[in-house]
Amino acid sequence: MKRNLLFIILLLLLPGLHQVFATSTIKKVAPTFWWAGMKNPELQILLYGDRISSADVSLSADNITLQEVVKQENPNYLVLYLDLSKAAPQNFDIILKQGKKQTKIPYELKQRRPNASAVEGFDSSDVLYLIMPDRFANGNPSNDIIPGMLEGNVDRNEPFARHGGDLKGIENHLDYIADLGVTSIWLNPIQENDMKEGSYHGYAITDYYQVDRRFGSNEEFRKLTQEANAKGLKVVMDMIFNHCGSDNYLFKDMPSKDWFNFEGNYVQTSFKTATQMDPYASDYEKKIAIDGWFTLTMPDFNQRNRHVATYLIQSSIWWIEYAGINGIRQDTHPYADFDMMARWCKAVNEEYPKFNIVGETWLGNNVLISYWQKDSRLAYPKNSNLPTVMDFPLMEEMNKAFDEETTEWNGGLFRLYEYLSQDIVYSHPMSLLTFLDNHDTSRFYRSEADTKNLDRYKQALTFLLPKLPDDFRIYGPLPALSHRSLHST
Numbered sequence: 327m328k329r330n331l332l333f334i335i336l337l338l339l340l341p342g343l344h345q346v347f348a349t350s351t352i353k354k355v356a357p358t359f360w361w362a363g364m365k366n367p368e369l370q371i372l373l374y375g376d377r378i379s380s381a382d383v384s385l386s387a388d389n390i391t392l393q394e395v396v397k398q399e400n401p402n403y404l405v406l407y408l409d410l411s412k413a414a415p416q417n418f419d420i421i422l423k424q425g426k427k428q429t430k431i432p433y434e435l436k437q438r439r440p441n442a443s444a445v446e447g448f449d450s451s452d453v454l455y456l457i458m459p460d461r462f463a464n465g466n467p468s469n470d471i472i473p474g475m476l477e478g479n480v481d482r483n484e485p486f487a488r489h490g491g492d493l494k495g496i497e498n499h500l501d502y503i504a505d506l507g508v509t510s511i512w513l514n515p516i517q518e519n520d521m522k523e524g525s526y527h528g529y530a531i532t533d534y535y536q537v538d539r540r541f542g543s544n545e546e547f548r549k550l551t552q553e554a555n556a557k558g559l560k561v562v563m564d565m566i567f568n569h570c571g572s573d574n575y576l577f578k579d580m581p582s583k584d585w586f587n588f589e590g591n592y593v594q595t596s597f598k599t600a601t602q603m604d605p606y607a608s609d610y611e612k613k614i615a616i617d618g619w620f621t622l623t624m625p626d627f628n629q630r631n632r633h634v635a636t637y638l639i640q641s642s643i644w645w646i647e648y649a650g651i652n653g654i655r656q657d658t659h660p661y662a663d664f665d666m667m668a669r670w671c672k673a674v675n676e677e678y679p680k681f682n683i684v685g686e687t688w689l690g691n692n693v694l695i696s697y698w699q700k701d702s703r704l705a706y707p708k709n710s711n712l713p714t715v716m717d718f719p720l721m722e723e724m725n726k727a728f729d730e731e732t733t734e735w736n737g738g739l740f741r742l743y744e745y746l747s748q749d750i751v752y753s754h755p756m757s758l759l760t761f762l763d764n765h766d767t768s769r770f771y772r773s774e775a776d777t778k779n780l781d782r783y784k785q786a787l788t789f790l791l792p793k794l795p796d797d798f799r800i801y802g803p804l805p806a807l808s809h810r811s812l813h814s815t
Contacts, residue, residue: 351376352431354575356535356637357644359434360410364643365443365677367411368393370636371420373404373431374575380424387418390435396633398581405581405633410435438647445646447682448510448560448653450756453791455508457496458765459516459541460526465494472539476522476573488526493542497550500557510560512655514765516541521571521623527765528564529657530571530624534641548649560652562684563645567638567670568661569624577625585634587617587626594618595626599660600689603697603704616661629666639670643677652681656712659685660698664708671700671711684714684759688766691719692751701753717758720745724762724789725770728782742789762786 354374379401385392391409398405406420413435420431448454464470470490471478481487493516496503503511515528518536528538537547551561570577576585583589595618601607602616619626629635645651654674659667671683687695697704699715723745732738749755762770770786771777 352378352429355431355433357640358535359436360644361436361438361442361647362410362413362415363438364410364647366673367409369408369410370633370640371406371408371433372581372633372637373406373420373422374402374579377401378404378422378424378429381422381429382424384421384423385418386421386430387413387435388416389413390418398633399583400579400581402579403581439650442647442650443678444680445650445678446560446652446680447678448562449682452509452560453507454510454512454562454759455503455506456512456514456764458491458514458527459493459496460489460491460528462491463495463499464490464492465496465498466492466542469540469542475520475539477520477525486524486526488540490540492540493537493546493550497546497553500554500559504557504559509558510562510652511554512562512653513564515564515566515657516547519571521573524623529566530569530573531566532571532574534570534638535644544648551649551651555650555652561649562653562655563649563651564655564657565642565645566657567627567629567667568658569620569626572623572625574625581633582631584628584631587619587628590625592619592622592625595620595661600694602660602664603694616663620658620661627662629663635666635669638666639673642670642674646674646678646681654681654683656683656685659687659712660689664710668709668711671713675711675713682713684716685710685712687715688718692717692745692748695719696751696753699753699757703753704751713754714757714759717760720758720760721762721767724786725772727789728785760790762790
């Protein structure tokens with residue numbers, strides 16, 4: 327009894343002694359690897375494990391400098407910043423030392439792919455085919471249900487359940503997609519969405535560096551991109567920086583409260599993102615629109631936190647370098663912090679000068695949308711650095727125009743001409759993503775009656791795609807998208 331009491335007293339008197347017996351269980355390393363020779367030589371590595379913040383950190387590496395070790399409020403995190411400016415490709419260890427306990431975390435600095443920085447983005451010559459992977463084709467039924475993931479229901483008769491589509495299903499149909507005459511595929515989010523329900527859509531990410539296993543693996547996504555590129559198809563990846571899923575480990579066990587807006591407490595957004603450019607909006611209105619959450623299950627990132635910003639920026643560059651994607655569609659672009667998103671666009675462009683990013687700019691008119699495009703005169707002296715914006719108002723005009731009679735002063739094609747004549751508001755009018763519909767809207771065929779009028783659909787496609795590819799085919803309601811290239815019909 328006395329011996330046990332003496333042992334307890336020693337533990338209390340020597341706070342560091344318990345570290346001798348501690349185990350450093352590393353749960354996450356993000357990113358899992360990186361590359362030598364990037365234009366930005368700084369690398370952030372986020373470590374997540376049991377009470378690791380008390381560890382002394384060192385590297386067994388050649389010509390890599392550990393610039394900064396940042397502890398968070400939560401003792402389960404460490405944020406490391408490395409200088410790779412002189413580093414060659416290599417394998418090394420990140421060493422955590424806690425008392426007599428030492429944990430080695432293997433890490434790899436890879437060789438970049440040849441001409442990786444010259445990846446070709448999509449542009450006004452491309453026609454995009456939009457795919458929600460879970461809804462497209464089931465190429466591998468064995469991954470429909472993954473033991474341990476929170477949602478395991480696969481039911482094609484249930485609209486909000488998973489339907490079993492995956493990357494293999496897309497790969498199996500690349501010839502079909504190419505035969506349509508399109509030149510690019512845009513995939514709704516393929517990153518992990520380990521949520522209890524509604525995970526099919528992909529917009530509540532729980533791991534930014536992992537493909538959802540019900541779609542396949544990271545390697546399968548890279549293979550899909552390579553196969554698509556080999557068939558002349560570009561691949562655009564959907565990303566979400568504004569929010570994540572509430573089952574993301576970064577939210578369930580927050581590094582610190584300032585990783586999320588309103589300190590991780592749910593406050594509903596007003597959705598009024600026009601306040602970003604409104605000179606008369608109150609600070610409260612701006613804050614509630616930008617910092618508010620979409621839903622209780624989508625915590626809103628605080629991109630003003632430098633660690634959050636770097637984490638998100640690096641995650642996108644990781645996917646470009648790893649998978650060789652040709653573009654990014656950024657979800658809910660105006661809901662995130664303007665300055666951080668501008669920094670992100672610039673960082674991507676510096677690494678990949680020919681790459682393209684399109685921001686989802688769902689606003690009511692072209693003036694509001696033009697504010698978000700790179701070099702906008704309305705945003706000056708700020709600059710979003712965002713190359714391409716989505717022309718939602720044109721979508722609304724097209725969904726009316728082909729049901730109306732064109733008169734000398736209004737309706738039908740006059741409606742479209744009048745709208746297009748306002749392109750003066752855009753800094754780069756040839757870099758607008760134009761479309762008849764998408765995954766957030768009704769199809770261009772909005773009623774059963776519409777489906778009986780194929781001429782209406784042909785007229786819309788002729789307007790949307792003034793120069794159709796020679797081998798373009800219409801096989802039903804194709805969700806076709808393109809950039810504005812010509813304004814004639």
